[in-house]
Amino acid sequence: MLTYLLRRLILVLPVAFGVSVICFLLVQIAPGDPLTAIMPVDATAEEQSAMRAAYGLDKPLPVQYAIWIGNLVQGDMGKSIATGRPVAAEVFGAVQNSLLLAVSAAVIAFPIGIFLGFLAGYFRDIWIDRAVTAVSIAGVSVPNYWLGIVLVIIFSVNLGWLPSMGAGPGGSSEWQWNWLHMRHLILPAVTLAVVPIGIVARTVRALAGDILTQDFVQALYAKGMSRADVLRHVARNAAATALSVMGLQLGYLLGGSILIETVFNWPGSGFLLSNAIFQRDLPLLQGTILVLALFFVAMNLIVDVAQAAIDPRIQRT
Amino acid sequence: MTDLLDIRNLSIRFKGKRTVHAINDVSLSMKQGETLALLGESGSGKSVTLKALLGLLPPKRTEIKGAVHVNGTDVLSLSGKALQRYRGGEVSMVFQEPALALDPVYTVGHQIAEAVMRHKGLSKADAMSIALDMLDRVRIPSANRRLHNYPHELSGGMRQRVMIALALACRPRLLLADEPTTALDATVQVQILLLLRELQKEFGMGVIFVTHDIGVAVEISERVAVMYAGQIVEEGTTREIIRDGRHPYTQGLLAANLHDVARGERLTAIPGAPPALETRPEACSFAPRCPYAVAACRADLPPVICPSERRRVACLRAEAPMAAE
Ligand SMILES: Nc1ncnc2c1ncn2[C@@H]1O[C@H](COP(=O)(O)OP(=O)(O)OP(=O)(O)O)[C@@H](O)[C@H]1O
Ligand code: SF4
Ligand SMILES: [Mg+2]
Numbered sequence: 104m105l106t107y108l109l110r111r112l113i114l115v116l117p118v119a120f121g122v123s124v125i126c127f128l129l130v131q132i133a134p135g136d137p138l139t140a141i142m143p144v145d146a147t148a149e150e151q152s153a154m155r156a157a158y159g160l161d162k163p164l165p166v167q168y169a170i171w172i173g174n175l176v177q178g179d180m181g182k183s184i185a186t187g188r189p190v191a192a193e194v195f196g197a198v199q200n201s202l203l204l205a206v207s208a209a210v211i212a213f214p215i216g217i218f219l220g221f222l223a224g225y226f227r228d229i230w231i232d233r234a235v236t237a238v239s240i241a242g243v244s245v246p247n248y249w250l251g252i253v254l255v256i257i258f259s260v261n262l263g264w265l266p267s268m269g270a271g272p273g274g275s276s277e278w279q280w281n282w283l284h285m286r287h288l289i290l291p292a293v294t295l296a297v298v299p300i301g302i303v304a305r306t307v308r309a310l311a312g313d314i315l316t317q318d319f320v321q322a323l324y325a326k327g328m329s330r331a332d333v334l335r336h337v338a339r340n341a342a343a344t345a346l347s348v349m350g351l352q353l354g355y356l357l358g359g360s361i362l363i364e365t366v367f368n369w370p371g372s373g374f375l376l377s378n379a380i381f382q383r384d385l386p387l388l389q390g391t392i393l394v395l396a397l398f399f400v401a402m403n404l405i406v407d408v409a410q411a412a413i414d415p416r417i418q419r420t
Numbered sequence: 421m422t423d424l425l426d427i428r429n430l431s432i433r434f435k436g437k438r439t440v441h442a443i444n445d446v447s448l449s450m451k452q453g454e455t456l457a458l459l460g461e462s463g464s465g466k467s468v469t470l471k472a473l474l475g476l477l478p479p480k481r482t483e484i485k486g487a488v489h490v491n492g493t494d495v496l497s498l499s500g501k502a503l504q505r506y507r508g509g510e511v512s513m514v515f516q517e518p519a520l521a522l523d524p525v526y527t528v529g530h531q532i533a534e535a536v537m538r539h540k541g542l543s544k545a546d547a548m549s550i551a552l553d554m555l556d557r558v559r560i561p562s563a564n565r566r567l568h569n570y571p572h573e574l575s576g577g578m579r580q581r582v583m584i585a586l587a588l589a590c591r592p593r594l595l596l597a598d599e600p601t602t603a604l605d606a607t608v609q610v611q612i613l614l615l616l617r618e619l620q621k622e623f624g625m626g627v628i629f630v631t632h633d634i635g636v637a638v639e640i641s642e643r644v645a646v647m648y649a650g651q652i653v654e655e656g657t658t659r660e661i662i663r664d665g666r667h668p669y670t671q672g673l674l675a676a677n678l679h680d681v682a683r684g685e686r687l688t689a690i691p692g693a694p695p696a697l698e699t700r701p702e703a704c705s706f707a708p709r710c711p712y713a714v715a716a717c718r719a720d721l722p723p724v725i726c727p728s729e730r731r732r733v734a735c736l737r738a739e740a741p742m743a744a745e
Contacts, residue, residue, distance in 0.1 A: 318520035325474050325515075326535040326586065327508030339525050415570040416524055 107411060111404055118400055123175075126393040127168050130385050171389070180393075181386035185378075190390040193375060198357075198394055200270055201364070201371030203278060205356035207288055208295035213349055216300045220307025225334075227312045235304055242301030248362040251294040255366070258290060265290050268368040291367040295360055299352045306348045310341040343414035350406030358395045422492045424594055424626045425450040425473075430486035432468055432477070432650075441697045442468045444650040446486075449730075450643075452593070455620060455627045457637030457658070459673065460647035463694055466630045469647075470596045472496075473628075474507055491593060509539045512587040513596040517603045518579035522571040528582045529555075529567035532589050539590040554585035557622075558615060577608035581615065588619060594626045601636070613639055634673055638662060643730075646670050649695050649705035656731040666727070666738040668710045704736065712737055 146154075155161045159170060174181065180190035216239075223235035259267035266287050270278060278284055314320070314337045323333050361373030368374070372391055379388040411417045425448065432443035442465045450456055458466050471477050473488060475498060488495040490511055498506055515521035523531060532554055533547035542550070548567070555563035558581040571579055580600060587595055597616065601609035617640055620627050629640050637644050637658065644661040646654045646669065654667040665671050672690040692709035695701070704710070704717045714737070722736045 318515060318517060319523045321476055322513070322515055322521040323523070324476060325507055325513045327504045327506075327538050327590075328534070329504055332534075332538075336523050336526070340523070414525060415527075416572055 104412065108408060111408060115400060115404055119397060122396045122400060123172060123393060124168070126389055126396060127171060128164075129392065130389050131164065175393075180390040183379075183384055183387045185382045185384045185387070190386050193387060194372070194390045194394050197370060197372045197375040197391070198398070200278065200369065201357055201360065201373065203270075204288065204291055204295060204360065204364070204369060204371055205353060207292035208356050209299065209349070209353050211292060212296035212299035212352070213303055215296075216303025217307050217345065219300070219304040221311050221334075221338075223304065223308040224311025224313075224315065227315075232308070235308065239301035239304040239308075242297045243305075245297065247294055247297055248366050250297060251291065251363055251366040254290050254294055270370050291363055291369050294367075295356060295363050299349075299356065302352060303345070303349060307341060307345055310344055311337055314340045339413075343410045343417065346413070347406045347410055350402050350409075354399045354402040357398060421452055423449050423489075424452045424454065424491060425628075426487075426489040427469075428487040428489075430469075430472065430484070430488060432465075432472060432485075433483045434481055435483060436481050439698055441700050442650050443472070444701055446647075446650070446652050448645060448652060448655070450594075450626050450628070453624050453626055454643060455629065455641040456643045456645060457641035458628055458630045458645050458647060459632070459634060459637050461632065461690075461694065463697075464647040465650040466647055467598055468650075470513065470598055470628065470630065473594075473596060474511060474513060475503055505539070508535050508587075508592070509590050510592055511594040511596065512590065512592040513598065514580070514583050514587045514600045516599040518576065518583045519571065519603070521583060522579060524571055527568050527570055528574070528579075528586075532582070532586045535586060536589050550589060551585070554589045555582070557588075557619070558582070558585045560585075576604050577611060580604060580608075580612050584612075584615065584619065588623060588625075591623065592625055594628070595620075596628050596630075598630045599632070600629075602632070616640065634662075646673065649701065650697060651701070651705065651734065652732070653706065653734045654732065656728075660728075660731055666725075666733040667706075667735045668712050669706050672709075704734075 152161065159167060162170070171181070178191060180194065182188065183190055183193060186193070219235045219238065223232040226232050255267040258265045267290060268287075270284065270287050320333060320337070323336055328336075357372070360369075360371065361377055363369070364371045364373035365377060372395060375387070376391050376395075378384070379391060427446060427448040430443055430446045431441070434440040434442055446465075446469065448456075458469065460466055468477070472484065473490070473495065475495060477484070484496060486496075490506075493506065493510070495506070522528065526534075529548055529551045532551035533544060536542055536547040536550045537544065540547070540550075552563055552567055555566055560566050560578060560581050566574070566578070566582075571582070574582065580603075583600070600616070601612050604612060613636060616627070616629075627641070629637070631637055634644075641658055644654075644656065644658050645652050646661070646665075646667065648669050654661065654665065654670045656664075661670060662674070665674050669690070676690065690709060695705050695708070701721065703720060704713070704722045707713045707717045710717065717736050722734050724732050724734045725738045726732055727738075
C-alpha cells in the first residue's frame with residue numbers, strides 16, 4: 104500500500120506539470136490585451152511598453168513560463184493587474200470560501216443521495232424507485248442558477264428568512280463560524296447540492312440494484328444473514344465506485360459553481376474567476392485556474408488511493 | 421427418530437409476466453445422514469426445490485403449496501429470526517458457481533466467521549479459529565494464509581472448498597449441494613466429489629446432491645430421485661436405479677450416460693425438449709418424448725407405482741416390462 108501511494112504521488116508530478124503548462128497557454132490564447140484594461144486610453148506607446156516590461160509581458164513565452172513557475176514554487180503567483188494585490192492571497196481566500204460552500208453542499212447532498220439511491224435500488228421497479236428516479240432526473244436537469252433565484256425569491260424576498268447575498272453580514276468575506284455567517288451559507292449550499300443529489304442517487308441506485316441481483320446476496324441469506332447484514336455487504340461492495348463518483352462531484356462543486364456564486368454574490372473562486380475574465384486580469388486568471396486544476400488532480404489522487412484501500416479487487420501496483 | 425426431510429405434495433408456481441409451474445406435486449423423504457442425488461436435465465426444477473428448502477424463493481412472486489419439514493420443523497412457516505437460525509444452522513447450501521457465491525470484498529475467513537458468529541454467538545477471534553479449522557478440514561494448504569485471502573485470489577477449486585467449509589462450519593444436519601462441480605475443471609471436479617464424500621462420512625450430515633450426471637450420482641449417493649418437468653418421476657436406491665431404472669426417462673438418462681456421453685457433459689441424448697410448464701400438467705409430461713407412450717398416457721396423470729419399499733415410479737407402464745409400440 105505504501106509503495107502504491109508513493110508511486111501514485113510520483114505519477115502526479117508530470118500531470119501537475121502538464122496542468123501548469125495548459126493553464127499558462129490557455130490564458131495566452133484568450134483574446135484581448137490585458138493592458139488596455141488598466142492603461143489610460145491616451146497612454147503613449149512608450150508608456151505601454153514600459154508597463155508591458157514591468158509585468159514581464161515583453162519576454163518570449165517560454166521565458167515568461169519559466170519565470171512564472173519559478174515564482175510559483177516560492178509561493179509567489181504575481182500581482183493582480185486589476186487590484187495590484189498578490190494573486191496568492193486573493194486565490195486562497197476565494198478558494199477557501201468555495202471549498203466551504205462545496206463541502207457544505209456535499210455534506211447535504213451525499214447522505215441524501217446515498218439514502219435515496221439505496222432505497223430505489225432495494226425497492227427496484229416499484230413506486231419508491233420511480234419516485235427517486237424522477238427526483239434525481241429533476242435534480243440533474245433543473246438549471247441550478249434558476250433554482251437559486253427561485254429560492255432567493257421565496258426565502259429572502261417573500262419570507263425574509265435568509266439572506267441572499269455574500270458570505271456574511273454587510274458583504275464581508277471574512278468567514279466566521281457563527282449563525283450570522285452560516286445563515287448566508289444555507290441557500291447557496293442547498294442550491295448547489297441539488298445536482299449531486301441526483302447524480303449520487305442515480306449512481307447508488309444502479310450499483311445497489313446490480314449488486315442485489317448477484318448470487319452472493321442469495322448465498323448470504325442462505326447462511327442465515329439478516330437483511331441488515333446483507334445491506335452492509337451491499338454497501339461495502341458499492342463503496343469504491345460510489346466514493347469515486349462523490350470525489351469527482353466534490354471537484355465539480357468546487358470549480359463549477361461560477362453561476363451559483365454569481366447569483367448569491369459568494370466571494371469564492373468562481374466569482375473571482377469571472378471577475379478575472381471580464382477584467383482580462385491574466386495573473387489572477389492563471390493563478391485561479393491553476394489552483395482549481397491542481398485541486399482536481401489532488402482530488403483524483405485521493406479518490407484513487409481511497410478506492411484501492413477499500414476495494415481488494417483493485418490492483419495496488 | 422424423525423425424518424431428516426419430509427416434503428409432502430409440494431407445488432411451486434412463479435407468477436409474473438409468465439406463469440411457470442416449476443414444481444408439481446413433489447413428495448420426498450430422507451432419513452438422517454442419508455445422501456440423495458437429485459437428477460434431471462436443465463429446467464426440471466432441481467434448484468427451485470433446494471431454494472424452497474431454504475426459503476430463498478421471492479415471496480411476492482411465488483405461490484407455494486404443500487408442506488416441507490426438516491427435522492420436524494415446518495420450514496414454509498418460518499420467518500424472521502427463526503428462519504435466520506434455520507438457514508445455515510440446520511440446512512446449508514453449496515452453490516454451483518463459487519466465484520459468484522462469495523462476496524468479492526470480504527476475506528474468505530471473514531465470510532466463514534460471519535456465519536459462525538451468527539449461529540454460535542462466538543466472538544470474532546473464536547469464529548476465526550473455527551474458520552481456520554474448517555479450511556484445514558477441506559484440505560486447503562497453508563490455511564492460515566488463505567484465511568486472509570479474498571475470493572479472487574483463489575483458484576476455482578479452492579473457492580469451492582471455501583464454500584464447502586462455509587456451509588459445514590455450523591454443522592448443519594442437511595447439506596444442499598447444487599451442482600457443486602459443474603463450474604470446475606474435470607480433475608478438480610473429482611477432488612471436490614471425493615472431498616464431499618469424505619466430509620459426509622466425517623460429519624454424518626444428510627446431503628442432497630443436484631447433478632445432471634448419473635455417474636456423479638452413483639459416486640456420491642445412496643439414493644437417487646429423478647426429476648422431470650417439476651415432478652419426481654422415479655426414486656430408489658442408487659443400485660435399484662442403475663440396475664432396474666423403470667421410468668423411460670430414467671432409462672434414457674442411463675443410456676445416454678452409459679454409452680457415448682463423456683462424464684460431466686450435459687444430457688442431450690433424449691430427443692425432444694421438456695415442456696414449457698405454463699400450465700399444470702394433466703397428463704404424463706414425458707409423453708411427447710416417450711417411446712412407449714400410449715393414448716392413456718396423454719389422457720391422465722400416470723399412477724405412482726411402488727415396486728418395493730421407498731421405491732416409486734410415476735409411469736403407467738412401469739409395472740410390466742415395456743416394449744415400443
Ligand atoms: N425466480 C424465478 N422466477 C420465475 N421462474 C423461475 C424462477 N426460478 C426458476 N424458474 C423457472 O423454474 C424452472 C425450474 O428451474 P430450476 O432452476 O429449478 O431448474 P434446474 O433443474 O435447476 O436447472 P439447471 O440444471 O439448469 O440448474 C425453470 O423453467 C425456470 O425458468
Ligand atoms: S406414463 Fe406413458 S408416456 Fe409417461 S413415461 Fe410412462 S409410458 Fe411414457
Ligand atoms: Mg439449477
